[in-house]
Amino acid sequence: MYDVAIIGAGVVGCAIARELSKYDVDVCVIEKEEDVCCGTSKANSAIVHAGFDATPGSLKAKLNVQGNEMIANLSEELDFPFKAIGSMVVCTKDQDIKDLEALLQRGESNGVKGLTILSRNEILALEPNIADDVTHALFAPTGGIVCPFHFTIALAEHAAQNGVSFFFDTKVNQIEKTDEGFCIHTSQKTFLAKILVNAAGVYTDEIHNMLSQNKFHITPRKGEYLLLDKSCKDYVNHTIFQLPSKMGKGVLVTPTIHGNILVGPTATDIADKDGVNTTSDGLSSIAQKASLGVKDVPLRFVITSFAGLRAHEQMDDFIVGEASDVSGLYDAAGIESPGLTSAPAIGAMLSEMIVQKLSLHKKNEFQATRKGYVHMESLTLEERKEKIKENPAYGNIICRCEMISEGEIVDAIKRPLGARSLDGVKRRTRAGMGRCQSGFCTPRTMEILERELNVSAFSITKSGNDSNILCGYNKQI
Amino acid sequence: MIQTSYADIINKSKEDMDMQSYDLVIIGGGPAGLAAAISAKESGIDKILILERDKELGGILNQCIHNGFGLHTFKEELTGPEYAQRFIQKAKELSISYLLNTMVFDISPQKKITAVNHTDGMFELEAKAIILCMGCRERPRGALNLPGYRPAGIFSAGTAQRLVNIEGYMPGKEVVILGSGDIGLIMARRMTLEGAKVKVVAELLPYSGGLKRNIVQCLDDFHIPLKLSHTVIDIEGKNRVRAVTIAQVDKNKKPILGTETRYTCDTLLLSCGLIPENELSKSAGIKLNPITSGPYVNDHLETNIDGIFACGNVLHVHDLVDFVSQEAALAGSHAAAYLKGNEVNSNKRMDILASGGVRYTVPSTILIDSMEKDITIRFRVADVYTNHTIAVYMNGSLLQKKKRPVMAPGEMEQIILTKEMINREFANESAISHSPHNATLTITLEEV
Numbered sequence: 068m069y070d071v072a073i074i075g076a077g078v079v080g081c082a083i084a085r086e087l088s089k090y091d092v093d094v095c096v097i098e099k100e101e102d103v104c105c106g107t108s109k110a111n112s113a114i115v116h117a118g119f120d121a122t123p124g125s126l127k128a129k130l131n132v133q134g135n136e137m138i139a140n141l142s143e144e145l146d147f148p149f150k151a152i153g154s155m156v157v158c159t160k161d162q163d164i165k166d167l168e169a170l171l172q173r174g175e176s177n178g179v180k181g182l183t184i185l186s187r188n189e190i191l192a193l194e195p196n197i198a199d200d201v202t203h204a205l206f207a208p209t210g211g212i213v214c215p216f217h218f219t220i221a222l223a224e225h226a227a228q229n230g231v232s233f234f235f236d237t238k239v240n241q242i243e244k245t246d247e248g249f250c251i252h253t254s255q256k257t258f259l260a261k262i263l264v265n266a267a268g269v270y271t272d273e274i275h276n277m278l279s280q281n282k283f284h285i286t287p288r289k290g291e292y293l294l295l296d297k298s299c300k301d302y303v304n305h306t307i308f309q310l311p312s313k314m315g316k317g318v319l320v321t322p323t324i325h326g327n328i329l330v331g332p333t334a335t336d337i338a339d340k341d342g343v344n345t346t347s348d349g350l351s352s353i354a355q356k357a358s359l360g361v362k363d364v365p366l367r368f369v370i371t372s373f374a375g376l377r378a379h380e381q382m383d384d385f386i387v388g389e390a391s392d393v394s395g396l397y398d399a400a401g402i403e404s405p406g407l408t409s410a411p412a413i414g415a416m417l418s419e420m421i422v423q424k425l426s427l428h429k430k431n432e433f434q435a436t437r438k439g440y441v442h443m444e445s446l447t448l449e450e451r452k453e454k455i456k457e458n459p460a461y462g463n464i465i466c467r468c469e470m471i472s473e474g475e476i477v478d479a480i481k482r483p484l485g486a487r488s489l490d491g492v493k494r495r496t497r498a499g500m501g502r503c504q505s506g507f508c509t510p511r512t513m514e515i516l517e518r519e520l521n522v523s524a525f526s527i528t529k530s531g532n533d534s535n536i537l538c539g540y541n542k543q544i
Numbered sequence: 545m546i547q548t549s550y551a552d553i554i555n556k557s558k559e560d561m562d563m564q565s566y567d568l569v570i571i572g573g574g575p576a577g578l579a580a581a582i583s584a585k586e587s588g589i590d591k592i593l594i595l596e597r598d599k600e601l602g603g604i605l606n607q608c609i610h611n612g613f614g615l616h617t618f619k620e621e622l623t624g625p626e627y628a629q630r631f632i633q634k635a636k637e638l639s640i641s642y643l644l645n646t647m648v649f650d651i652s653p654q655k656k657i658t659a660v661n662h663t664d665g666m667f668e669l670e671a672k673a674i675i676l677c678m679g680c681r682e683r684p685r686g687a688l689n690l691p692g693y694r695p696a697g698i699f700s701a702g703t704a705q706r707l708v709n710i711e712g713y714m715p716g717k718e719v720v721i722l723g724s725g726d727i728g729l730i731m732a733r734r735m736t737l738e739g740a741k742v743k744v745v746a747e748l749l750p751y752s753g754g755l756k757r758n759i760v761q762c763l764d765d766f767h768i769p770l771k772l773s774h775t776v777i778d779i780e781g782k783n784r785v786r787a788v789t790i791a792q793v794d795k796n797k798k799p800i801l802g803t804e805t806r807y808t809c810d811t812l813l814l815s816c817g818l819i820p821e822n823e824l825s826k827s828a829g830i831k832l833n834p835i836t837s838g839p840y841v842n843d844h845l846e847t848n849i850d851g852i853f854a855c856g857n858v859l860h861v862h863d864l865v866d867f868v869s870q871e872a873a874l875a876g877s878h879a880a881a882y883l884k885g886n887e888v889n890s891n892k893r894m895d896i897l898a899s900g901g902v903r904y905t906v907p908s909t910i911l912i913d914s915m916e917k918d919i920t921i922r923f924r925v926a927d928v929y930t931n932h933t934i935a936v937y938m939n940g941s942l943l944q945k946k947k948r949p950v951m952a953p954g955e956m957e958q959i960i961l962t963k964e965m966i967n968r969e970f971a972n973e974s975a976i977s978h979s980p981h982n983a984t985l986t987i988t989l990e991e992v
Binding site for chain 2: 370451464532542
């Protein structure tokens with residue numbers, strides 16, 4: 068029997084697991100996909116929000132600002148990429164500057180530091196490509212960007228390193244409340260746990276409603292994005308939001324931590340909780356709206372488009388805490404934007420509640436830091452030379468676009484909770500994430516997975532389940 | 545195969561490595577790189593090094609196991625690997641050095657090259673001249689803005705070709721192909737021969753992007769329908785492709801409502817254009833032509849950077865490897881002349897203007913004082929043209945006219961001008977006191 072079972076290995080589930088791993092407690096994470104970071108955590112704006120957006124007094128406002136303050140330290144301790152590049156909300160000549168000032172006030176009452184309003188000239192000095200109609204901007208120096216994959220993977224690896232068990236390809240089918248806690252029936256086996264944490268993203272309502280009479284409903288709200296080639300790297304230097312207007316929320320244009328430019332998202336409520344398809348309407352609406360904040364966004368350099376689902380709850384706030392009618396069931400639900408930013412704070416908040424509930428004690432052997440991945444690109448010439456001397460596989464380039472070596476891919480597979488699929492390798496190393504979108508490296512990465520996992524080429528998948536790449540030998544299909 | 549044991553990699557060029565300095569470094573050991581190296585060596589350059597990122601020479605020809613290569617060069621039909629082998633053999637006979645599994649990271653404008661491989665680690669080389677022969681890559685799904693899911697089963701045609709022809713693996717059973725580029729057409733036949741069902745080839749444009757002979761031999765002969773002015777409007781399948789919906793498009797390439805056809809399938813192959821791989825060229829400060837995405841070059845195939853030449857698909861995407869080899873041989877001999885200091889310093893330049901349906905030309909400039917006897921100008925047209933002539937004007941006066949019954953964007957065109965023809969025009973002009981320094985050559989299409 069586990070003390071705590073967490074359903075969902077997204078950024079929230081992993082943050083909770085990692086907080087709990089500081090204590091003397093037996094924790095498992097149950098995930099229906101083959102890897103961490105497979106749902107909402109992998110497909111979002113990858114923004115660390117400053118916190119001026121949420122309604123003062125809401126959980127979103129509180130946890131956003133807390134999470135923002137935690138991430139810089141966390142990125143040091145857990146060695147994942149984060150940059151506080153600052154963000155701007157731009158106001159055009161057709162919009163009311165009072166709305167911008169109201170946003171500043173809201174931010175200040177939420178506790179966001181350093182907010183200022185910039186004039187057009189001040190904006191131009193920072194962002195030469197700002198749209199011609201932009202007159203003012205709210206500037207938030209604490210806004211940032213993060214690698215959502217490495218953020219989640221770092222939390223998960225750190226939790227695993229400190230004793231948390233992860234179970235992948237394990238889908239929860241049914242849960243019973245028992246005297247001791249919960250009996251969780253899954254596609255693999257049955258888990259017993261005293262405490263159940265529901266961090267199942269867009270599926271949190273299904274998990275919660277299996278046990279509680281106070282039901283809630285999660286609507287998957289789709290957001291589509293366009294990602295531009297690294298050659299557009301310097302087109303903007305900050306996250307550029309548009310001031311929401313009657314016309315809608317607008318789209319953001321932001322650098323990503325890897326030096327691409329990301330444009331999006333749309334917002335469409337859908338019924339299908341796996342409906343991560345892009346649509347022609349969505350993609351063209353991003354293209355249309357992009358130019359309202361930043362002029363002539365170079366959309367001919369799009370290398371990929373994708374969609375993610377926000378877990379929207381109708382009360383429009385996070386639900387974090389113990390269910391009122393089910394003792395020991397803790398929800399982290401409705402975690403839509405600013406969920407990525409808030410994740411560390413959600414983790415801390417829920418873990419504190421569970422620590423009290425179970426009267427847990429900190430353990431002595433907690434390892435406070437984690438060593439991140441070797442990224443050859445971030446090393447100096449001398450360091451790279453040294454690294455290749457140690458292990459020649461670091462000199463064998465597999466992904467030509469992102470210049471990722473065989474050594475880095477092998478590392479990604481060999482790590483705790485290592486990659487088992489092409490997408491798993493991609494999220495960890497960026498192999499296949501470049502401008503050719505894995506055209507060249509797919510067969511080579513497959514060979515490495517085959518060799519390192521000692522499996523047949525036919526069992527290698529893009530992202531687990533039935534996403535097999537190959538269907539047979541020539542003439543044998 | 546990925547090398548698992550590094551100890552047994554025999555490095556032919558190890559001795560040369562320590563010298564760190566070469567007369568000529570060729571980036572890429574595919575058909576362009578091989579022909580350029582051979583030509584430079586035969587023109588008397590000794591210290592040549594080819595840097596190849598793959599585990600063998602020959603480039604993408606190695607996976608092109610169909611025949612039809614070499615009709616112009618060898619007057620016989622070879623497969624891709626056979627065609628490559630003739631050049632590899634020749635390069636070996638000439639003892640041209642090469643490094644395999646070697647990725648170039650950077651080329652500086654001063655022609656310093658930074659590269660990496662697993663035997664030598666990171667290393668730097670100095671070159672007196674460089675020929676860029678990096679080839680091209682395929683346009684991926686993301687760049688096409690195709691809506692739908694992103695499951696397994698979406699491959700660029702070249703990736704599928706590698707899986708089938710090199711690894712012996714089938715990437716799918718029921719196939720829809722978007723784009724009628726040559727690799728897509730070849731793969732339609734190839735997948736069919738290996739037992740897959742190719743249901744349709746959809747092409748966004750009103751004409752095919754591939755060679756006529758490939759449409760006949762790869763689609764018509766296998767009763768595979770080609771739907772022109774069609775595109776993919778939806779991809780279904782959360783894990784593996786389950787179905788693809790295509791629709792007809794209007795003149796603005798927008799899908800027309802009510803023309804949708806849904807094909808159940810497990811695979812979508814993309815053959816939607818090739819993009820010259822010029823990331824290294826950019827780092828060297830080479831100016832690129834936005835039409836070709838390749839460098840601007842003069843008639844010596846030299847870029848704007850002194851001593852850096854370009855040829856093959858990195859310069860502009862070709863249909864036939866024979867023309868790649870020809871172009872590369874020219875680049876090789878000019879690089880040799882440059883290294884020997886034989887190049888006449890030409891102040892007189894003549895720009896070539898592509899107009900009236902001619903999209904671009906390679907070269908884009910001619911150095912008047914050092915012209916070859918014949919100058920081949922290659923280009924592509926913007927649309928399908930029937931009964932047109934290719935007309936060449938020099939400062940407004942007609943130099944040459946060549947009638948062509950059909951021209952299409954999928955087939956590269958070429959015209960050959962002679963030095964004599966151009967000089968004669970200069971002589972005429974100086975008679976009427978035109979300044980030869982401002983000469984412009986205009987290549988245009990005219991209705992018959």
